[in-house]
Amino acid sequence: MEAIRNAFDFTDLPRGEMIIAALALLFLLLFPVLPHSSFAMATMIQFLMFSLYGMGWNLIGGYGGQVDLGKAQYVGIGAYTTALLMIRLDVPFWYSLPVGLALAVIWSFIIGYPLFRLKGHYFAIATIATSLVLKDIFEVWNFVGGARGLEIPLKGNLPNWLYLQFKQDYYYFYVLLAMFLVGLIYVNGFRHSRLGFQLRAIKDNENVARSLGIDAHWCKIKAYATATAFVAAVGSFHACYNFNIEPEDVMSLDLSVLIALMAMLGGAGSMWGPIIGAAILVPMKSYLGDWLGGKAGMAGMDLLLYGAIIMFIAAVQPRGVYGIVEALRARRRR
Amino acid sequence: MEALAVQILKSLVSGLLMGLVFALVALGLTVIFGVMDIVNFAHGEFLMIGMYTTLLTSPLLGVDPVLTLPLCVLVGAVLGLLCYHGLIRFLLRGPMIAQLFGTFGLMLFLRNMALLVMGSEPRIIHAGWLVGKSFAVGPNVVLESTKLAAAVLSVVSFLVIWWLINRTKVGRALTATSLDAEGARYMGISTERMNALAWAVGGASVAVAGGLLVNFWPVEPGVGLLFTMIAFATVALGGFGSVRGAFVAGIIIGLIVNVPPVWDALLRTIDAVGLKNLEIHSLKYTMVYAIYFLIMVIRPQGLFGWKQ
Amino acid sequence: MALLEVNQVSKHFGGLVANQEVSFALEQHEMLGLIGPNGAGKTTLFNCIAGFYPVTSGRIIFDGRDITALRDYQTARLGLARTFQIFQASGDLKVLENVMVGSFLRTGSRRKARQTAEGCLDFLGIRAAAGAMMADLPVAAQKRVALATALASDPKLMLLDEVGAGLNKSEIEGLVALLRRIHSERGIALLLTEHVLEMVMALSHRVIVLESGRKIAEGEPAAVVKDPEVIRAYLGDHYIRRRQETKDA
Numbered sequence: 001m002e003a004i005r006n007a008f009d010f011t012d013l014p015r016g017e018m019i020i021a022a023l024a025l026l027f028l029l030l031f032p033v034l035p036h037s038s039f040a041m042a043t044m045i046q047f048l049m050f051s052l053y054g055m056g057w058n059l060i061g062g063y064g065g066q067v068d069l070g071k072a073q074y075v076g077i078g079a080y081t082t083a084l085l086m087i088r089l090d091v092p093f094w095y096s097l098p099v100g101l102a103l104a105v106i107w108s109f110i111i112g113y114p115l116f117r118l119k120g121h122y123f124a125i126a127t128i129a130t131s132l133v134l135k136d137i138f139e140v141w142n143f144v145g146g147a148r149g150l151e152i153p154l155k156g157n158l159p160n161w162l163y164l165q166f167k168q169d170y171y172y173f174y175v176l177l178a179m180f181l182v183g184l185i186y187v188n189g190f191r192h193s194r195l196g197f198q199l200r201a202i203k204d205n206e207n208v209a210r211s212l213g214i215d216a217h218w219c220k221i222k223a224y225a226t227a228t229a230f231v232a233a234v235g236s237f238h239a240c241y242n243f244n245i246e247p248e249d250v251m252s253l254d255l256s257v258l259i260a261l262m263a264m265l266g267g268a269g270s271m272w273g274p275i276i277g278a279a280i281l282v283p284m285k286s287y288l289g290d291w292l293g294g295k296a297g298m299a300g301m302d303l304l305l306y307g308a309i310i311m312f313i314a315a316v317q318p319r320g321v322y323g324i325v326e327a328l329r330a331r332r333r334r
Numbered sequence: 335m336e337a338l339a340v341q342i343l344k345s346l347v348s349g350l351l352m353g354l355v356f357a358l359v360a361l362g363l364t365v366i367f368g369v370m371d372i373v374n375f376a377h378g379e380f381l382m383i384g385m386y387t388t389l390l391t392s393p394l395l396g397v398d399p400v401l402t403l404p405l406c407v408l409v410g411a412v413l414g415l416l417c418y419h420g421l422i423r424f425l426l427r428g429p430m431i432a433q434l435f436g437t438f439g440l441m442l443f444l445r446n447m448a449l450l451v452m453g454s455e456p457r458i459i460h461a462g463w464l465v466g467k468s469f470a471v472g473p474n475v476v477l478e479s480t481k482l483a484a485a486v487l488s489v490v491s492f493l494v495i496w497w498l499i500n501r502t503k504v505g506r507a508l509t510a511t512s513l514d515a516e517g518a519r520y521m522g523i524s525t526e527r528m529n530a531l532a533w534a535v536g537g538a539s540v541a542v543a544g545g546l547l548v549n550f551w552p553v554e555p556g557v558g559l560l561f562t563m564i565a566f567a568t569v570a571l572g573g574f575g576s577v578r579g580a581f582v583a584g585i586i587i588g589l590i591v592n593v594p595p596v597w598d599a600l601l602r603t604i605d606a607v608g609l610k611n612l613e614i615h616s617l618k619y620t621m622v623y624a625i626y627f628l629i630m631v632i633r634p635q636g637l638f639g640w641k642q
Numbered sequence: 643m644a645l646l647e648v649n650q651v652s653k654h655f656g657g658l659v660a661n662q663e664v665s666f667a668l669e670q671h672e673m674l675g676l677i678g679p680n681g682a683g684k685t686t687l688f689n690c691i692a693g694f695y696p697v698t699s700g701r702i703i704f705d706g707r708d709i710t711a712l713r714d715y716q717t718a719r720l721g722l723a724r725t726f727q728i729f730q731a732s733g734d735l736k737v738l739e740n741v742m743v744g745s746f747l748r749t750g751s752r753r754k755a756r757q758t759a760e761g762c763l764d765f766l767g768i769r770a771a772a773g774a775m776m777a778d779l780p781v782a783a784q785k786r787v788a789l790a791t792a793l794a795s796d797p798k799l800m801l802l803d804e805v806g807a808g809l810n811k812s813e814i815e816g817l818v819a820l821l822r823r824i825h826s827e828r829g830i831a832l833l834l835t836e837h838v839l840e841m842v843m844a845l846s847h848r849v850i851v852l853e854s855g856r857k858i859a860e861g862e863p864a865a866v867v868k869d870p871e872v873i874r875a876y877l878g879d880h881y882i883r884r885r886q887e888t889k890d891a
Binding site: 192193 | 734740753
């Protein structure tokens with residue numbers, strides 16, 4: 001009971017934040033009704049997906065301070081489970097979603113147990129390695145379609161709620177928005193929970209945390225598995241939304257890093273951070289890509305700017321955009 | 335049976351040669367890590383820039399690709415210094431995550447800069463003293479002179495770096511900084527200068543590796559990632575910060591990566607008997623990642639490591 | 643029955659002997675001081691007791707249980723709270739949240755954890771700092787927060803490693819009074835190390851003296867400081883010799 005109350009308890013947040021959050025939510029709810037291009041709609045869906053990825057990553061990477069650069073493998077597990085079950089066994093999305101989630105979480109325990117014996121850089125690089133191993137195996141594994149990936153066939157008439165197949169994007173948008181809100185409330189509860197506190201203590205100083213009775217290794221694994229559940233759920237959604245998945249798309253290093261990057265840019269370890277990060281980077285990436293990619297001889301310009309921005313943020317304000325907001329607020333108080 | 339023996343011998347030789355090149359690629363990473371505990375994601379991009387340096391300057395200056403290597407040293411060192419003074423210095427003040435992302439941003443920046451300037455098609459050197467020449471060292475075992483030269487120069491580079499670190503005053507200051515930066519500062523060593531030096535040395539050595547590699551490995555803007563990962567695995571196996579370790583580990587990884595052809599030959603022999611062939615060698619580099627993971631979990635200090 | 647029994651505990655790091663066959667017992671509700679010159683092996687012994695290091699040999703019994711093989715977080719759960727000499731306050735936890743981490747050891751409920759934490763802050767007189775960031779506090783207040791956090795984990799025994807380090811005389815007096823209250827009002831036993839003697843001497847019922855990893859003396863503070871072995875350990879041989887010479891003359 002108390003866990004549920006904690007999840008809906010937003011009272012410790014500053015009022016300004018709540019007002020902005022309420023306005024943003026209103027905008028999200030009304031967005032499909034407002035006049036928009038289909039490109040804007042696709043961007044919005046990407047924004048919600050990356051917010052959820054980032055929220056998940058933030059649990060282990062932000063609150064726990066464990067820089068995980070291998071989240072894409074779990075996107076892949078979620079996406080492939082849903083796609084395979086749908087193609088081979090005709091299983092609807094709503095049943096394959098929990099299956100994919102469970103598989104991803106089990107895999108995260110198997111990987112997480114040895115992984116969290118490592119710290120710092122060693123941990124970060126090892127997460128990349130595990131993710132790339134899985135991706136490479138999927139690329140040669142015929143059962144999952146190899147490098148060409150899988151194509152999901154249409155199942156009956158659209159809109160098909162059971163298989164999550166729609167003609168218009170706003171259906172997907174609302175399904176995703178519901179997932180987004182569930183995720184947000186979960187994160188809010190997590191931040192108030194015992195595990196949330198313990199993780200932040202571990203990030204602060206692991207020795208002190210252990211002296212307070214915290215089994216740091218196990219706490220990290222639990223948070224890692226929770227983060228995995230977020231990412232795998234969006235992976236399942238991704239399979240239905242795209243109708244087509246391939247390892248390069250759902251399991252690449254770029255995806256892993258992008259997930260972590262959004263959270264860090266917005267502010268790792270804060271509830272709004274990943275959302276802010278996604279709200280800045282996703283539109284920028286898709287509009288910059290659209291604008292520059294179309295011009296001759298400009299391929300790569302968008303990612304180049306991207307790299308420059310990342311370097312700048314990392315060097316100047318590693319606590320991200322939310323860190324800037326907090327610093328300003330602290331200065332005003334003084 | 336004899337075909338299999340030749341195949342194994344071939345794999346061992348090419349594994350050894352590739353291993354020496356891998357070792358050279360990893361050398362810069364381990365030097366930088368040893369001195370300042372920072373992992374450079376853009377390491378492979380330094381290699382890529384070294385490759386383009388040779389590719390572009392050789393026809394421009396009208397000299398053989400091998401003669402452009404001093405230029406690679408220069409370009410790599412300058413690049414290392416620029417990165418250190420323009421970026422890394424600032425990252426050091428922040429948390430580890432900022433360091434990871436900062437160098438990751440550098441990687442994206444350099445890779446896409448190359449894409450913008452050079453385009454995406456892979457290129458390779460077609461002519462030169464080394465290219466296309468080879469000599470037999472046994473029945474059916476052929477050494478390509480490009481790889482042989484790369485391996486020899488790798489050994490030379492290692493000797494130079496080893497000499498620099500162990501036999502010069504600057505080298506001892508570097509070692510002191512890597513063991514205890516604070517202590518070194520009290521001894522009057524400018525750690526700032528030592529860090530910059532490590533980046534210059536690291537950049538130069540990996541750029542040379544690039545200049546050698548482009549003789550037999552096509553260069554394109556995205557070539558770096560694979561080599562970054564190989565360098566990480568090599569450095570992990572040898573022990574982060576250990577120069578000797580990087581040398582031995584490079585050879586080991588080179589041999590491991592070239593083992594699948596042996597399996598392949600084995601499988602082909604089996605195939606002749608009528609069993610099904612499996613595609614193992616396409617997972618060649620997957621093993622590098624798996625090796626990294628396993629080493630880190632089983633023996634985090636590596637073979638010769640002294641930092642963890 | 644003693645609360646903590648340390649039995650022939652040795653700790654070697656490779657060839658380096660940090661503790662050699664140290665034995666002592668800490669009675670229920672006792673305040674025991676562990677003193678010795680720098681490098682005597684006090685912190686290492688603490689780390690062995692708390693399970694932070696595995697011991698090389700020997701046995702440690704806490705509250706009737708053999709804790710020799712337990713890890714640090716396991717001993718903490720049994721009621722052994724350990725504070726650190728160097729307290730790094732770099733993170734983004736506020737003071738109250740920091741203390742709540744301690745109280746979360748005994749409850750899963752945020753409301754209860756908060757109540758306990760606020761009680762502990764009250765007890766240590768730093769309730770006003772509840773919303774502050776650790777890094778913004780002066781050292782003396784940071785130490786109190788660390789004490790409050792340990793207290794919130796509801797321990798039977800607190801291992802305090804150099805709590806007085808870096809404090810001035812009046813701050814140390816305040817701390818001594820505070821530790822007395824923790825001991826008498828909360829009924830918590832204390833084991834303190836300190837290489838500055840005045841604090842340990844004021845607080846301890848008994849003291850143990852370590853030198854080069856071995857126990858060289860044990861007894862009431864007033865008696866121990868007169869022990870020639872102890873004086874030699876602290877002041878060196880030449881001091882004893884000089885005293886001997888002046889006596890002879």
